[in-house]
Amino acid sequence: MLWRTILARGDAMKQMREFLQLIWRHSRAKTVLLFALNLMSSVTEGIGLLLLVPLLAHLQTDQPILGGVSRWIEKLGLPQSLSGLLGLFFALVVLRSVISYARTMVWQDFQLNLIDTIRVNSFNALLHANWNWISNLKKSDHSNFLINEVDRIDDGVTYTMDFCTGLAAVLAYIVVAASLSFQMAIVALLVGASVMFFMRAQHRRARDLGENLGDAYEDMQQVVEEGLSSIKLTKILGNEDRHRNMMADILARLRTQQLAFSKTNAAAGAVFQIVIALVLVGFLWVGVKILELPLPNLLILVLILARLAPMLRSMQNQLNQILHAWPALRNLDEITQMAATHRDVLPETIQKIDLQDCITLNGVGFTYQSRKSASLNDITLQFPARKTTAIIGASGAGKSTLADILMGLLAPDHGEMRVDGELITDQHRVNWRHSLAYVPQEVFLFHDTIRNNLLWANVGADDAALKQALQRSAAQFVFDLDDGLDTVVGDAGLRLSGGERQRIALARAMLQNPSVLILDEATSALDTKNEMLIRQSLDQIHGDMTVIVIGHRLPTLENADQVVVLHDGQVNAVGTWAALSQNPDAQIPNEFKRDDAKK
Ligand SMILES: Nc1ncnc2c1ncn2[C@@H]1O[C@H](COP(=O)(O)OP(=O)(O)OP(=O)(O)O)[C@@H](O)[C@H]1O
Numbered sequence: 275m276l277w278r279t280i281l282a283r284g285d286a287m288k289q290m291r292e293f294l295q296l297i298w299r300h301s302r303a304k305t306v307l308l309f310a311l312n313l314m315s316s317v318t319e320g321i322g323l324l325l326l327v328p329l330l331a332h333l334q335t336d337q338p339i340l341g342g343v344s345r346w347i348e349k350l351g352l353p354q355s356l357s358g359l360l361g362l363f364f365a366l367v368v369l370r371s372v373i374s375y376a377r378t379m380v381w382q383d384f385q386l387n388l389i390d391t392i393r394v395n396s397f398n399a400l401l402h403a404n405w406n407w408i409s410n411l412k413k414s415d416h417s418n419f420l421i422n423e424v425d426r427i428d429d430g431v432t433y434t435m436d437f438c439t440g441l442a443a444v445l446a447y448i449v450v451a452a453s454l455s456f457q458m459a460i461v462a463l464l465v466g467a468s469v470m471f472f473m474r475a476q477h478r479r480a481r482d483l484g485e486n487l488g489d490a491y492e493d494m495q496q497v498v499e500e501g502l503s504s505i506k507l508t509k510i511l512g513n514e515d516r517h518r519n520m521m522a523d524i525l526a527r528l529r530t531q532q533l534a535f536s537k538t539n540a541a542a543g544a545v546f547q548i549v550i551a552l553v554l555v556g557f558l559w560v561g562v563k564i565l566e567l568p569l570p571n572l573l574i575l576v577l578i579l580a581r582l583a584p585m586l587r588s589m590q591n592q593l594n595q596i597l598h599a600w601p602a603l604r605n606l607d608e609i610t611q612m613a614a615t616h617r618d619v620l621p622e623t624i625q626k627i628d629l630q631d632c633i634t635l636n637g638v639g640f641t642y643q644s645r646k647s648a649s650l651n652d653i654t655l656q657f658p659a660r661k662t663t664a665i666i667g668a669s670g671a672g673k674s675t676l677a678d679i680l681m682g683l684l685a686p687d688h689g690e691m692r693v694d695g696e697l698i699t700d701q702h703r704v705n706w707r708h709s710l711a712y713v714p715q716e717v718f719l720f721h722d723t724i725r726n727n728l729l730w731a732n733v734g735a736d737d738a739a740l741k742q743a744l745q746r747s748a749a750q751f752v753f754d755l756d757d758g759l760d761t762v763v764g765d766a767g768l769r770l771s772g773g774e775r776q777r778i779a780l781a782r783a784m785l786q787n788p789s790v791l792i793l794d795e796a797t798s799a800l801d802t803k804n805e806m807l808i809r810q811s812l813d814q815i816h817g818d819m820t821v822i823v824i825g826h827r828l829p830t831l832e833n834a835d836q837v838v839v840l841h842d843g844q845v846n847a848v849g850t851w852a853a854l855s856q857n858p859d860a861q862i863p864n865e866f867k868r869d870d871a872k873k
């Protein structure tokens with residue numbers, strides 16, 4: 275194939291093909307339309323150029339119109355007079371402008387749509403990936419991907435399409451040139467192909483620089499995200515300069531990459547211009563001295579060459595940009611494939627599971643991918659419905675891992691979990707997750723109003739339901755705020771105290787009206803008064819809702835129906851607090867003993 279010859283190299287072909295496949299997969303109909311418009315635009319351009327031959331011949335009456343062109347004019351019944359040819363030429367220019375306008379509009383719509391689809395689909399793939407995989411990812415890499423890398427894919431797609439448009443135009447010019455002098459067209463083609471071939475080293479360099487640029491963007495994203503989210507710590511540690519320097523170092527690296535890329539491009543441009551000037555000089559010499567071409571033909575050939583030169587130069591640049599952008603496309607493939615491999619199994623419709631009897635764990639074991647030893651080992655437990663179970667244990671004993679298994683966020687490597695006797699498999703896990711509510715130790719609130727933060731749990735809840743949920747969570751302080759439910763909580767809820775954040779998170783959980791409520795140190799940031807209020811509200815739901823509390827303070831243990839002691843990922847003891855506190859074999863963390871002693 276002609277363009278295979280022009281590129282004369284496998285890599286660029288493969289990478290451009292991947293961008294073309296992306297375009298093709300997005301909308302076949304629109305891709306065909308775009309290529310048809312490209313073709314029409316090139317054909318009208320070619321015909322317009324050919325019409326210049328008789329037009330020029332009119333200016334020089336002793337010159338005959340070259341046979342091929344005049345034959346076509348006669349065959350198609352086109353006017354041969356100067357005014358007729360001028361009219362035709364003008365009509366062609368108008369037609370070409372209309373085609374070019376249509377092409378731009380179709381392409382703009384197509385391109386914006388394609389890039390939005392890539393962003394939304396990648397975000398969606400990450401959101402639906404399972405917790406075990408996603409929790410081990412570096413967040414900044416993925417935000418960098420969704421923001422910067424998709425922009426680079428956008429560049430790659432644009433340059434691919436521009437390259438195709440350029441290629442169609444080049445082909446049209448070559449056809450026109452061949453119809454005027456076949457030998458000259460072949461010479462031009464061979465020169466173009468060999469220049470492209472010798473540019474291989476620069477193409478490779480463009481791709482390598484593209485990969486380095488991607489890494490530098492990832493690092494920058496990480497520095498910005500970590501710098502901003504740790505700003506309080508930064509101020510306390512006095513590390514502002516260190517963050518600024520890290521940012522400056524990364525920007526310097528980015529600058530070096532970008533300059534290197536510009537240098538590669540500029541060098542390619544310089545070589546190109548020299549080669550094209552040589553070809554032009556040789557062309558004229560061969561045309562005049564050897565082939566003795568008629569003046570109109572020679573002028574059109576020179577015009578073609580003069581227009582081809584910047585076009586080939588742009589195509590050369592586009593090729594570099596495509597290679598530069600390609601690593602981002604490879605990242606897209608990797609992320610999409612990885613996220614698909616680790617995808618949660620989604621049911622067709624969400625059906626909440628209403629716990630009636632008990633949750634049972636039989637011989638459950640779990641090992642994190644990055645760990646050699648198991649974090650949970652042979653856990654066999656029962657969590658009776660409408661009862662409160664407290665899980666305690668030293669730091670690292672496996673409490674949060676156990677909570678993640680109970681919530682269906684992690685799937686056990688060994689053993690099984692059953693809800694009312696029904697085995698919970700991947701097919702049930704999402705339904706099960708929708709049936710429970712969770713209040714973590716580190717509460718997350720959106721930078722939005724309290725109302726909107728609550729509505730994430732139940733979109734349709736009215737103000738009365740919100741008020742009730744806030745009351746049940748001892749969060750009446752909201753009604754004393756100037757803007758009440760419409761108070762904006764700030765970034766991650768930073769405009770509220772830790773205790774206020776926790777109470778709003780608890781209200782959000784209550785609003786879900788869950789079958790099971792899981793609390794992870796959820797009252798750790800509360801003062802005694804508010805802790806007591808929350809405990810009272812938990813007492814109110816006692817007997818109505820299944821509650822699992824992790825690592826709580828002593829009073830909660832005393833009120834729990836059963837307390838599970840975890841030690842080194844295993845169940846050490848189970849029983850009421852009264853029984854456990856008398857059991858010398860129970861590995862009860864010291865803080866509970868001290869609290870007990872104080873009491
Ligand atoms: N994402 C993870 N990847 C690898 N190992 C992990 C991960 N999360 C926890 N672990 C390890 O699993 C073990 C149990 O951790 P887990 O967080 O469940 O303990 P915990 O009892 O909740 O501790 P703490 O009270 O300190 O929060 C620990 O050894 C911990 O280092």
